[in-house]
Amino acid sequence: MSEPRFRVALAGNPNVGKTTLFNALTGLNQRTGNYPGVTVAWHAGVWDLPGGPAELVDLPGSYSLSALSPDESLVQRLLQGVEGPAPQALLAIVDASNPERNLYFLSQLLDLGLPTVVALNMGDVAEAKGISVDAAALERALGARVVPIQAHRRVGLGELGRAMEEAAAAGLPGRGPGLPVSGPGAALPETIRGRYEWARARLQGALTRSRARQRFSDRVDQVLTHRVWGLLALVVIMGFIFQSVFTWSQPLMDGVGSAVSWAGGMLLRPLPPGILKDLLGDGVVAGVGSILVFLPQIAVLFLFIAILEDCGYMARSAFLMDRLFAKLGLSGRSFIPLLSSFACAVPGILATRTIADRKERLTTMLVAPLMSCSARLPVYTVLIAAFLPGRLVLGFIDERALVLLGLYALGLAVAVPVAWLLRRSMKAGGAALFLIELPGYKWPDPGTVARRVAEQCREFVANAGTIILSVAVVLWVLGAFPRPASVTAPFRARRAALEAAPGPASARAEALAELERREQGALLRQSWLGRMGRAIEPAFEPLGWDWRVTMAALAAFPAREVVIGSMGTIFDASGGEGDPGGLRQALVQARRDDGTPVFSVAVALSLMVFFALCAQCASTLAVIRRESGHWGWAAFTFGYMTALAWGAGALVFQAARALGLG
Amino acid sequence: METLTLDRLEDGQSGTVHGFRRLGPSGLRLMEMGLFEGSRITMVRRAPLGDPLEIQVGDYRLSLRRDEAALVDIAS
Numbered sequence: 001m002s003e004p005r006f007r008v009a010l011a012g013n014p015n016v017g018k019t020t021l022f023n024a025l026t027g028l029n030q031r032t033g034n035y036p037g038v039t040v041a042w043h044a045g046v047w048d049l050p051g052g053p054a055e056l057v058d059l060p061g062s063y064s065l066s067a068l069s070p071d072e073s074l075v076q077r078l079l080q081g082v083e084g085p086a087p088q089a090l091l092a093i094v095d096a097s098n099p100e101r102n103l104y105f106l107s108q109l110l111d112l113g114l115p116t117v118v119a120l121n122m123g124d125v126a127e128a129k130g131i132s133v134d135a136a137a138l139e140r141a142l143g144a145r146v147v148p149i150q151a152h153r154r155v156g157l158g159e160l161g162r163a164m165e166e167a168a169a170a171g172l173p174g175r176g177p178g179l180p181v182s183g184p185g186a187a188l189p190e191t192i193r194g195r196y197e198w199a200r201a202r203l204q205g206a207l208t209r210s211r212a213r214q215r216f217s218d219r220v221d222q223v224l225t226h227r228v229w230g231l232l233a234l235v236v237i238m239g240f241i242f243q244s245v246f247t248w249s250q251p252l253m254d255g256v257g258s259a260v261s262w263a264g265g266m267l268l269r270p271l272p273p274g275i276l277k278d279l280l281g282d283g284v285v286a287g288v289g290s291i292l293v294f295l296p297q298i299a300v301l302f303l304f305i306a307i308l309e310d311c312g313y314m315a316r317s318a319f320l321m322d323r324l325f326a327k328l329g330l331s332g333r334s335f336i337p338l339l340s341s342f343a344c345a346v347p348g349i350l351a352t353r354t355i356a357d358r359k360e361r362l363t364t365m366l367v368a369p370l371m372s373c374s375a376r377l378p379v380y381t382v383l384i385a386a387f388l389p390g391r392l393v394l395g396f397i398d399e400r401a402l403v404l405l406g407l408y409a410l411g412l413a414v415a416v417p418v419a420w421l422l423r424r425s426m427k428a429g430g431a432a433l434f435l436i437e438l439p440g441y442k443w444p445d446p447g448t449v450a451r452r453v454a455e456q457c458r459e460f461v462a463n464a465g466t467i468i469l470s471v472a473v474v475l476w477v478l479g480a481f482p483r484p485a486s487v488t489a490p491f492r493a494r495r496a497a498l499e500a501a502p503g504p505a506s507a508r509a510e511a512l513a514e515l516e517r518r519e520q521g522a523l524l525r526q527s528w529l530g531r532m533g534r535a536i537e538p539a540f541e542p543l544g545w546d547w548r549v550t551m552a553a554l555a556a557f558p559a560r561e562v563v564i565g566s567m568g569t570i571f572d573a574s575g576g577e578g579d580p581g582g583l584r585q586a587l588v589q590a591r592r593d594d595g596t597p598v599f600s601v602a603v604a605l606s607l608m609v610f611f612a613l614c615a616q617c618a619s620t621l622a623v624i625r626r627e628s629g630h631w632g633w634a635a636f637t638f639g640y641m642t643a644l645a646w647g648a649g650a651l652v653f654q655a656a657r658a659l660g661l662g
Numbered sequence: 663m664e665t666l667t668l669d670r671l672e673d674g675q676s677g678t679v680h681g682f683r684r685l686g687p688s689g690l691r692l693m694e695m696g697l698f699e700g701s702r703i704t705m706v707r708r709a710p711l712g713d714p715l716e717i718q719v720g721d722y723r724l725s726l727r728r729d730e731a732a733l734v735d736i737a738s
Binding site: 063064066097098099100101104129131187189192193196225226227228230231315318319320322323324326332433434435436437438439 | 690692695699709711716722730
């Protein structure tokens with residue numbers, strides 16, 4: 001394919017079908033990335049024009065170029081070539097059902113003086129609202145080609161290509177009002193009024209209004225934003241999404257897990273047993289597995305997020321919930337990202353992209369991992385089952401249910417002051433303005449939704465994946481070395497004795513497997529990781545942790561749920577990971593060097609509270625780094641969450657011991 | 663004709679923008695979104711917890727908080 005001949009920037013207001021048009025024009029031929037230093041994603045693709053390919057760059061949707069927000073100043077810098085190469089032509093998309101405000105932005109675009117073609121979209125919606133815009137009349141008024149299109153039905157795209165080809169060849173800009181686009185003059189009241197007057201004058205001969213039918217959107221909103229039914233609908237919709245995330249993604253996650261271990265086994269079968277095989281199997285394959293296992297949840301959750309966004313409900317959820325978040329310096333836009341984080345913080349953090357204000361977005365991102373995600377649940381359930389007998393509190397509440405509920409509430413309760421403090425400390429530079437358009441409802445475009453989901457999954461694997469994989473390999477090395485002969489020799493001797501002993505083959509295999517597990521445990525306790533656990537044991541003494549517990553917590557850095565498997569190995573649980581009964585028994589029977597039990601109710605509680613608040617999840621930290629554009633924010637999240645987790649764990653341990661649960 | 667601020671419009675009530683109490687960045691942004699002298703505004707509804715508000719501006723629906731709405735003088 002030949003090189004693109006020139007660059008066209010696609011600009012327009014949000015919610016006017018810009019992404020749908022971009023996808024329709026460029027097909028699968030797209031590249032995506034992030035603008036340097038900012039957290040705004042760019043998309044570029046190849047648009048096949050009659051005279052050959054051109055590059056089409058999709059700019060973030062914006063209402064103005066006057067740079068009152070960072071995203072808008074980015075659009076302005078991109079269009080004027082301050083950031084990256086300047087475009088040679090402009091494709092402006094305009095919503096025919098809301099012509100005045102769309103022409104306000106168009107007036108700024110035309111004043112840039114680039115060859116411009118206007119795509120007049122959503123004529124069908126306009127008609128239902130009793131609005132009709134005559135493209136030919138508007139074309140004469142603007143001095144630029146105006147092509148009526150229906151992006152979601154792929155109508156008018158050929159004509160749009162021909163118009164762009166001609167406009168770019170002729171190099172003729174449209175006629176804007178000639179008011180300042182940047183600098184101090186751009187945001188003056190006179191300038192804004194001047195642009196709206198210009199817009200009204202251009203629409204004079206082109207716009208006709210007739211009686212509107214009662215709009216579908218209005219009828220839907222009478223229910224969905226109603227003060228009773230609206231909240232009820234929100235609960236039902238979110239409940240349905242959560243139910244689906246768990247029922248759909250759980251089998252998929254299990255499937256991914258088995259597929260990865262099966263594929264790993266097949267790949268490694270030809271290798272002789274030994275250290276290389278262990279590295280590949282327990283380090284690399286397990287690392288790949290811990291990346292891929294996230295994908296079903298990310299995909300399912302993002303499917304819903306993309307649908308909610310594309311159909312227009314996202315804005316309503318923000319409208320309904322804004323009041324609860326306003327006091328924290330956040331807004332209703334944080335609602336879906338934070339709620340999603342109860343399933344998994346990774347898609348939750350990715351969903352913060354819909355928050356326009358940067359500080360608000362960063363705050364949401366940094367508190368999202370405090371929501372108790374599904375990976376914490378196995379940690380809670382194993383420890384609760386092992387150490388809480390299920391006494392009744394106040395005569396009718398099961399203490400196990402109470403503790404579980406408390407752990408979920410804890411994250412939420414801690415997030416409130418943390419968000420407030422973060423937002424306050426970032427306040428400098430102007431408060432965020434909550435101003436959101438409530439667009440008309442529409443059927444989500446399957447192509448747009450599918451692309452969004454695929455893009456998020458791809459980005460997660462490509463960017464977070466490499467980090468998670470390296471963390472998994474490093475931790476494997478720390479846990480596997482050194483392997484002193486003093487530890488392995490006795491096991492080797494016992495293995496040889498077992499193999500030589502008479503008896504049924506199945507019993508022998510079982511005994512060998514048990515021996516293997518015990519050797520792993522002995523090696524792990526001897527390993528660098530074990531030494532690290534011992535070294536930092538004093539730091540965790542206020543939480544009542546034995547060094548082996550500390551070590552299990554360290555080993556869980558790649559992903560929280562790993563703590564269960566590591567404790568199984570460290571405490572020599574029989575039956576391996578698939579047997580929670582064996583693990584429970586091993587935990588209950590574990591003894592310190594002085595013969596006292598490692599675990600008590602107080603230790604179990606402090607461990608659970610620690611895991612409720614800690615940031616032991618490499619994926620989350622990798623995604624925070626990626627989305628905030630900076631390692632510092634990931635380090636900050638890890639630091640503040642670990643500090644909180646430690647403090648709360650110590651508090652709970654000391655309190656529980658004082659109450660006689662030690 | 664009476665003058666009141668936008669946040670005091672009753673649900674379903676319409677009015678015309680008369681001016682701004684204070685024209686900071688918020689006010690300018692509201693102007694860019696189509697709220698300036700002479701614009702016709704209708705209060706559509708309030709969110710279940712009383713804030714934010716949903717208004718009709720020109721041909722579209724906008725949600726804004728009471729604090730910002732209180733900057734806008736309306737003649738009804």
